[in-house]
Amino acid sequence: MRFTIAVGLATLLFANLAHAVDVDISNVWLRETIPGAENGAAYFTMTNQQAEVIRLVGATTSAARAVEVHEHVMRDGMLRMRRVLALEVAPDATVELKPGSYHLMMFGLVAPLVVGDQIEFTLNFDNGDTKTIIGEVRPIQ
Template sequence: MYKQLISGFLLGLCFISPVFAGSAADDMEVTAPWAREVPPGLTTSAGFLTLHNKGNKEHKLVAAESPATGMVELHTHINDNGVMRMRPVENIPVAPGGTTKLQPGGYHLMLMMLKKPLKSGDKMPITLEFEDGSRKEIQAEVLHFSMEKDMKHMKMGH
């Protein structure tokens, strides 16, 4: 009887161990989330952040949503014969122990169908979803965006 109890207990642990395993959202550290300020009348903006994978396997950001928008898409910029173009992507990978930056000119969140203008100083809730279905809620600060200032910032390696 005692052996059966122990055996059943150990078998049960095998089935529930995935519950105790870390999720992609648990492994992911999100820093410096921000969204670009847009004036009244514009209904599209962009969101940026840094993802750091503290885990030991690759994770992928596969979706995002916000109650402040009608839709959020994952995007990147590509060089199409000398012309920079935005394109949706299915996911944004983050290597084990690695960092992926979502920044102007690269990966970013396209914030579409804004329900109200984004003003500098506001906070915007965004939920990130990863390949295993886990989710992480963040607050992106809305910042004024200056292309000239930001391009200098990017060239300096920030």
């Protein structure tokens, strides 16, 4: 009985390790929002440290109703946002989520984003792995 449990735990641990995405996330931050704003944005730098491509497919946070990966694109001379279903990072490559480019779009903010607030996100990758990150709200310059 005890042996079975030990083997079960070892298998579980190994399975988790096998699916862990080796990614470095740094400089996580959010832009402060004006009172009454419904949406927000979060940014960070993501470096792929594994031999396979990494695909970020979504995120969740308790600070907003929904989160999507977005990018800004020029269309008909207008800067527009569109959803990115899978943000790919090649092996050894770095992708920067920043204003005017890729970002995490937060829909339905629970409260305004105030300078100094620490906001936690869970990032979801296409292989089922997740990673928790925390960012600080910075002022609109």
